[in-house]
Amino acid sequence: xxxxxxxxAGVLSDVMTLIxxxxxxxxxxxxxxxxxxxxxxxxxxxxxxxxxxxxxxxxALAAWVExxxxxxxxxxxxxxxxxxxxxxxxxxxxxx
Amino acid sequence: xxxxxxxxxxxxxxxxxLTTWWLLAWFAAPxxxxxxxxxxxxxxxxxxxxxxxxxxxxxxxxxxEELLPLLPDGLFSTNPDEAMEAVREGVSLSGILxxxxxxxxxxxxxxxxxxxxxxxLLLISSLLGHLSSTVxxxxxxxxxxxxxxxxxxxxxxxxxxxxxxxxxxxxxLGRLCAGMLPVMxxxxxxxxxxxxxxxxxxLMLVFLNVMEYLCADxxxxxxxxxxxxxxxxxLGLRHRMDALGSWIRKTYTGFLGCITFLLSAVLGCQSVxxxxxxxxxxxxxxxxxGNLLPVAGGAVSGSLGTVAAxxxxxxxxxxxxxxxxxxxxxxxxxxxxxxxxxxIRLAAVAASSLQCQSDARLLNDVAELYGYxxxxxxxxxxxxxxxxxxxxxxxxxxx
Numbered sequence: 001x002x003x004x005x006x007x008x009a010g011v012l013s014d015v016m017t018l019i020x021x022x023x024x025x026x027x028x029x030x031x032x033x034x035x036x037x038x039x040x041x042x043x044x045x046x047x048x049x050x051x052x053x054x055x056x057x058x059x060a061l062a063a064w065v066e067x068x069x070x071x072x073x074x075x076x077x078x079x080x081x082x083x084x085x086x087x088x089x090x091x092x093x094x095x096x
Numbered sequence: 097x098x099x100x101x102x103x104x105x106x107x108x109x110x111x112x113x114l115t116t117w118w119l120l121a122w123f124a125a126p127x128x129x130x131x132x133x134x135x136x137x138x139x140x141x142x143x144x145x146x147x148x149x150x151x152x153x154x155x156x157x158x159x160x161e162e163l164l165p166l167l168p169d170g171l172f173s174t175n176p177d178e179a180m181e182a183v184r185e186g187v188s189l190s191g192i193l194x195x196x197x198x199x200x201x202x203x204x205x206x207x208x209x210x211x212x213x214x215x216x217l218l219l220i221s222s223l224l225g226h227l228s229s230t231v232x233x234x235x236x237x238x239x240x241x242x243x244x245x246x247x248x249x250x251x252x253x254x255x256x257x258x259x260x261x262x263x264x265x266x267x268x269l270g271r272l273c274a275g276m277l278p279v280m281x282x283x284x285x286x287x288x289x290x291x292x293x294x295x296x297x298x299l300m301l302v303f304l305n306v307m308e309y310l311c312a313d314x315x316x317x318x319x320x321x322x323x324x325x326x327x328x329x330x331l332g333l334r335h336r337m338d339a340l341g342s343w344i345r346k347t348y349t350g351f352l353g354c355i356t357f358l359l360s361a362v363l364g365c366q367s368v369x370x371x372x373x374x375x376x377x378x379x380x381x382x383x384x385x386g387n388l389l390p391v392a393g394g395a396v397s398g399s400l401g402t403v404a405a406x407x408x409x410x411x412x413x414x415x416x417x418x419x420x421x422x423x424x425x426x427x428x429x430x431x432x433x434x435x436x437x438x439x440i441r442l443a444a445v446a447a448s449s450l451q452c453q454s455d456a457r458l459l460n461d462v463a464e465l466y467g468y469x470x471x472x473x474x475x476x477x478x479x480x481x482x483x484x485x486x487x488x489x490x491x492x493x494x495x
Contacts, residue, residue, distance in 0.1 A: 015227065028220060032246045036224060043231045043239040050235075066235060073238050080245040084327060087252050091259055091320035 012044070035080060039073045046070070146406040147174040149286075151278035152414055155421070158275030160268055163424055166195065171417060176406075179413050186420045199428040200435075207435035213254060214443035214459070221247040222450040241332070244454060248330050251458060252323065258436060259316045262469050265429040266312040266476065272425065273304050273480055276418050280487050283414060287407040287492030288378045291370035296483065299363050303479055306355055311476055318348045319465055326461035330454045338461065345468045352475045360482050367486045374493035404492040415488035419481055426477050430470060437466035 016037070028036070046069025053062035153174050156164060168191070171182040185191055221243065228239035277300050284293035322345055325337040385396050444459035 018223075028217065028246065028250055032250065036243060036246050039239055039242045040224065040227060043228065043235045046235050047231050047233065066233070069235055070238050073235070073242060077242045077245055080242065080249050083249045084245070084252060087249070087256060088320050088324045088327070091256060091323065092317050 031079065035076055039076050042069055042073050042076070046072075146176065146403070146410065148176055148179060148410055148414065149279055149282040150174065151275070151282060152179075152417075155272075155275045155279070155417075158271040159421065160425075163421075166198070166424060167421075176410055176413055179417070180409070183413055183417050183420065187416060192423075195424060195427060196431075199431045203428065203432045203435050206432070207439045210254065210436060211439040211442055214251070214440065215446050217247060217250055217254075218443065218447050218450055218452055218455060221447075221452050221455055225452065244331060247452075247455060248327055248458060251455065251462070252327065256319075256323070258433065258466065258469065259319050261429055261432060262473060263312055263316055265425065265473055266307055266315065268425055269422070269476060269480065270304055270307040270312070272418075272421060273300060273307065276414075276484075277301075277304075279414050279418075280483070283407065283411050283487065287404060287411070289371060289374045289490065289493050291374050292367060292490065295366040295370050296363070296486070299359060299366070300483060303359055303483075306359075307476060310355070311352070311472065314348070315469065315472055318344060319469070322461070322465055326458050326465075329461070330458035332454065338457070341461065342464070345465065349468050349471045349475070352472055356475045356479050359479050363479070363483060363486060367490060371490050371493070378493040407492045411490075411492070412488050415484045418484040418487075422477055422480055422484075426473065429473055433466050433470040433473065437463050437470070440466065 046066055049065045050062040050069075053059070053065055153172050156172055168182040168185040170178040171186065173179050173182070224243040224247075225240060228236055228243055230236070231239055277297060280300070281293050281297050284290070284296060322341040325341040325344075329337050382400060389396070440459050440463040444456045444463060447453075447456035447459055
């Protein structure tokens with residue numbers, strides 16, 4: 001398990017470096033970059049925790065972990081939903 | 097001298113005085129309406145010079161500041177020769193080409209920058225989409241949704257600056273129309289086209305209201321509604337809303353087209369009728385002046401033809417100058433809309449290649465929105481061009 005995790009961490013580190021270099025071009029704003037990376041990290045962590053719980057025979061706990069992880073990702077995404085809503089609202093009210 | 101002869105001479109003298117007073121009042125009326133201190137017929141060294149109305153010289157106040165350096169020198173001079181030279185320079189092949197190339201040169205780097213940013217964003221979207229799909233399960237789906245949300249927000253913010261450009265164009269066009277209104281009115285009245293001045297001014301005021309309340313206010317709102325529907329579609333709404341968005345866009349541009357057609361038809365028909373009526377009225381006046389005043393009457397009647405030719409020249413200068421200004425206002429906006437539309441279409445093709453179908457749909461919808469905005473901008477310019485063409489083509493009633 002430890003070996004798999006360290007291997008995955010190495011691969012993920014490379015992926016994160018690549019993503020950071022992509023974000024460094026200024027294509028995505030800083031706040032969005034942070035939201036995206038955190039939600040990706042959360043998703044991986046949640047799936048990992050849920051998998052460990054299932055392997056240990058704790059299916060109920062695994063379901064709770066998944067639910068908590070999804071809720072956390074949704075809360076993280078709230079600013080994005082607000083950004084889109086604000087953009088459309090600004091556009092609708094631009095002429096008045 | 098017999099009493100009968102004295103009566104005839106007195107009668108003729110009184111008639112001469114009355115006609116002279118009437119003619120003076122005729123020419124003075126529009127000048128008083130504009131500005132009591134400024135004179136359209138300036139007297140310089142006892143020589144009468146026909147000049148452009150003061151409202152024409154005030155036209156730069158109605159134009160955006162960035163447009164002024166592009167205009168030829170002396171365009172807003174009240175001296176018709178100087179203004180005509182400048183207009184001729186502006187509408188020459190080199191002038192038109194330099195305006196087009198200048199607008200293209202300014203907008204092309206912006207369009208290329210937009211395209212490269214969009215493609216960068218699509219690459220990130222594709223990468224993150226594949227990463228989130230590796231998570232699996234409902235958490236993976238949710239992460240994919242967050243990625244789509246972020247990419248959609250960025251795409252929308254990148255492509256929406258154009259709505260502001262279109263609103264600004266409508267505001268500037270409205271200001272230009274409002275600036276040209278007194279110039280056109282003065283020139284119509286000077287040429288004896290009183291009915292036409294009233295009809296033209298009324299229609300231009302209706303057009304200004306359409307510009308202010310319909311185009312400038314409704315266009316961003318229509319864009320907002322269409323964009324909201326496209327975003328819902330891109331974020332994975334089960335029921336496709338693109339048909340509704342397309343219907344709203346088509347209805348709006350169709351409505352604008354109908355209004356422009358209606359205004360243009362009314363302007364065309366009313367202009368022909370009022371020009372005929374004004375011409376008939378002025379011919380009656382000329383006949384009366386020419387026949388009732390034995391010597392001076394003929395001279396006045398002949399000089400009216402010269403004045404009419406001068407006023408036709410002024411109308412030509414003002415009308416073509418108006419079209420030139422409109423072209424310089426319209427060109428950058430239209431070129432920007434069309435170039436950005438092409439850039440977004442290219443990005444949509446790239447999105448399809450990168451398997452980002454929802455992003456491709458959103459980009460196609462935004463590109464379609466740009467096309468409709470270009471149509472709205474062009475439709476609104478047509479009526480103003482037609483009004484200026486009527487001003488140039490319609491002969492003075494004095495002639």
